[in-house]
Amino acid sequence: MKKPPISIVILSCGLFLAYGKIILQYQGLNPWLTAVSWVFVISSVGLLFLQEWARKILFFLSFFLIVFYAYAFNFIALLNQHITPLSFIAIVMPLVLTVFFLNLSGVKKYFQKMLIQPKGTILAIDDDRGLLKLLKVNLTSKGFDVVTALTGEQGLELARKRHPNLILLDVILPGKKGRQVCKELKEDPKTKDIPVVFLTAKDSPDDVQAEKEAGAVAHITKPIDSKKLFADISRILGI
Secondary structure (H helix, E strand, C coil): CCCCCHHHHHHHHHHHHHHHHHHHHHCCCCHHHHHHHHHHHHHHHHHHCCCHHHHHHHHHHHHHHHHHHHHHHHHHHHHCCCCCHHHHHHHHHHHHHHHHHHCCHHHHHHHHHCCCCCCEEEEEECCCHHHHHHHHHHHHHCCEEEEEECCHHHHHHHHHHHCCCEEEEECCCCCCCHHHHHHHHHHCCCCCCCCEEEEECCCCHHHHHHHHHHCCCEEEECCCCHHHHHHHHHHHHCC
């Protein structure tokens, strides 16, 4: 399981302890408060495991309680003379901070990433840093874990270490060229079954034939069409 950032751990533990204490104090005395506290406690545990349902429940329930307390402040103050504007702020402020934190775009993205089912690992080997960044962004958004290498030697090392589900390989590389890298991958029992797709501007029939002879399963011509790339990857991996 992916580890949650320390800010989420602190919020989760804080809510669990605060509302767990309320349950112990008001169990059997205030059914409504006890029920709400149980929802907070259960959701705080879900938050610790990065569950999106827990984030949504805590966000909307906290927001509802802020509105409820603000609307019912005068009525609550009549029933309990200890409720002052200062104590009211002490009750509501943690809820406000919870709503604010859970609605931050960075926090929401962190939880939403957990909803994407991993489709496998793709190794991209190319000396064009800009292209590698583009591939990483596009393929990560589709649910793939993407690792990159700038040289053939780095690519071979990563392929043996990470054993990706698919390799995207440029032909012209510093050091070992793409076709030599592909041949070495196919000669190694640990990597021989990994499908290799060449990404290259060289698209003559002779080039395509040479890539197939090296062991590639497909050829994609640069500049890359993202939709076609994903369609080809999906076809090759059967997803």
